[in-house]
Amino acid sequence: MPDQPAGSPELRGDCGNCFGLCCVALPFAASADFALDKPAGSPCPNLADDHRCGIHARLRDKGFTGCTVYDCFGAGQKVSRHTFDGQDWRTAPKEQARRMFDVFPVVRQLHELLWYLTEALSLPAARPVHADLRRALAETERLSLRPAEELAVLDVAAHRQEINVLLLRTSELVRAGAADRKGGKGSKGGKGGKGGKGKGKDRRGADLMGARLRGADLRGATLRGAYLIAADLTGADLRDADMIGADLRDADLRDADLTGAFFLTQPQLNAARGNAGTRLPRSLSRPAHWA
Template sequence: MSESLPLLRADCANCFALCCVALPFAKSNDFAVNKPAGTPCKNLQQDFRCGIHTRLRDQGFRGCTVFDCFGAGQQVSQVTFGGRDWRAHPETRGPMFDVFPVMRQLHELLFYIDQALGLPDAAPVHPGLRRLLSETQEWTRADAGALAALDVAALRGRINTLLLETSELVRAKVPGRKKNHRGADLMGARLSGANLRGANLRGAYLIAADLSRADLRTADLIGADLRDANLRGADLRGAVFLTQPQLNAAQGDQHTQLPTPLTHPTHWL
């Protein structure tokens, strides 16, 4: 990650538990209860810490263990609102909770741009990416009113055009014919040991797919849904636009090979 970028990983010690309050969740396999947006989770303590943090999966809150705000929480808490928390300053509640999802998207976009700028094969689009990096960084420093009015979809569309070009440039270096599964429904697919090197898996539904021992080197995985996907023994080195939240939602083991700087989730065997 570039030294000029904010921390693009959650720093919960410097956040006012925004993901535990601002966001809604529905009772499901990921959450034990329903919770509307703007309402504190029942497990949230007065010090903004989770009362069951070490037992989230056992207590039915698996969804909390796979979520990452890409550092948006501390940015909103400490920069946008200058360290004023929503409990001590109740007038910040609505604006803060409205801005958090916007900031999360901006930080996710910064992650993708930063990753693209680190790929030498994507050099032809680096100038455009740097301009969008600067613009997106400026938005992360904007005030709450400007952020709430930002058309994030339009900004994302402009960035995605260059991310797509990045993907094409990088995967073109992979020899042989590459599979195109963009947006494909591959839920539960049996892909154990499959050669998916350099494949286009953008937005693919890979929920519960068996990708054990699959070769996913340099595959484009932006937006791919990897919930409960079996990545045991898979090779993901050089995978393009893979994020930590995607890995957190999947299953893997010590033999799963990952690109730097992503790490093996603690729940993997």
């Protein structure tokens, strides 16, 4: 797979070339994100005969916010058009349809890894590991193209662990460069702000739900897997921050600077709140529901 920008169409969901797999294969439970329960392998009642969502323009109003923040990273079209060669689950034998639903989440995970690896290769600071990243990218793409029988038993967790070693090294290189550019200066402060140099920059897996981080200097911070649900990040400086796996549901990103933030995905942004003043990486789009 050739290098491509992280925002390339191959790594974004293309519903027009998919048979609505995410609306069938994945389960969801009645909650703030979904208006009802749906088991895995059962079509969502809003799925139309043409595999499009019947309430797509009204998902949030109808209680399906979870659908608006989801992206398959292009796995849907690959499983639909490549793995199963354009076969529709509606007309396929039941056993074949079940296999489609089993394979889709596997390919989705592989495509998410492809997104991260592709972005890592676009980062100049990660040049020392570019060769390893290219090999990992090629191997992950090769795995995603395996036959359905092999994908169904693939140990994705083990592969993800191998990739994570490279992504961690990438993060260290990028954030070290950010620290050099920063010149060792401390936090710019800001009311309620946290950050600055030193231990405050490592927020891996931190519980920051509802945290007051307005105006915080989080340049070059690692927020890998941090829980930032409903956190106030208004005006925060998140340049060159590692955002992989950070939970941004309902986080306030108004006027925040995410320029250069890396391993940030469109689903994470879609789950947050922002405005016209929120500065984003070039590969990502401003969510339509933002003010």
